[in-house]
Amino acid sequence: MLTTILAAGAAPAAENPYGLWEALQQGGVIAWSVFIILVTFLFFSLFIMFVKLFEQQKIMAQAKRVRATFWQSNSLREGAAKLEKNSAYRQVVDDGLAAQDQHKLLTDPVEAHDWLHGSLARSEAQINSSLNGGLAFLATVGSTAPFIGLFGTVIGIYRALIKIGASGQASIDAVAGPVGEALIMTALGLVVAVPAVLAYNWLQRRNKAIAEELSAFSNDVLGFLASNGAVKPVAMRAGTTKPGVATAPATKPAATTTAAGGIPTRS
16 A cells, blocks of 8 residues: 555656647647737836836936035036036036027027027937837837737637537537637736836836926026026035025024013013
């Protein structure tokens, strides 16, 4: 008896005839096409997500350096020299300085404020457009991947019904393969779509925060240029609660003394 149990335990497990590879082999060209499309979508979605995360993190790090050191400079050209050559904030400063130089060459009477504002807005739009590149693909994958998987599901169920009609009975052996293939395609479509949707929403939220920070910086540059350097924000330093706002020291209440006649007065 013990020998029989040990022999049964040592016997190799039977191969699974309903795995992913077997389902794809049974599904034929349609199953393989759906599988390749979804895997391609997944690969490019992950690639775009990591590339955009790297770009966003780089700009956020640049924003910290700008808040800490840029406005301590005496001029925009001096401050721009402290920034990375290809950084987004360096582009805004360079475009603002170029617009200031170009305004002197205009023959039509265009106000300097309007000309500088339009140039800086165009620079912001170009940066934001670059940050949003690739997000449309994530949105497309998130909306279409479930339906592509559903197409494979419909084909798998159709093949199961054909086998049932051909055999005349709904046996497990006849329908397990096609139904398993259908379920695999549905699951694969969800596996591709859900990360794409989550990545799209997350990256969009981070892009919105970057755009707000960049817009504030652009407005500060505009004020500096329009006032010939008279208006500029206070750089972040120790003792400040946020950029541009210094913490005022606490004032002590004035001491009270008693004057003649018992009337209290403040010194």
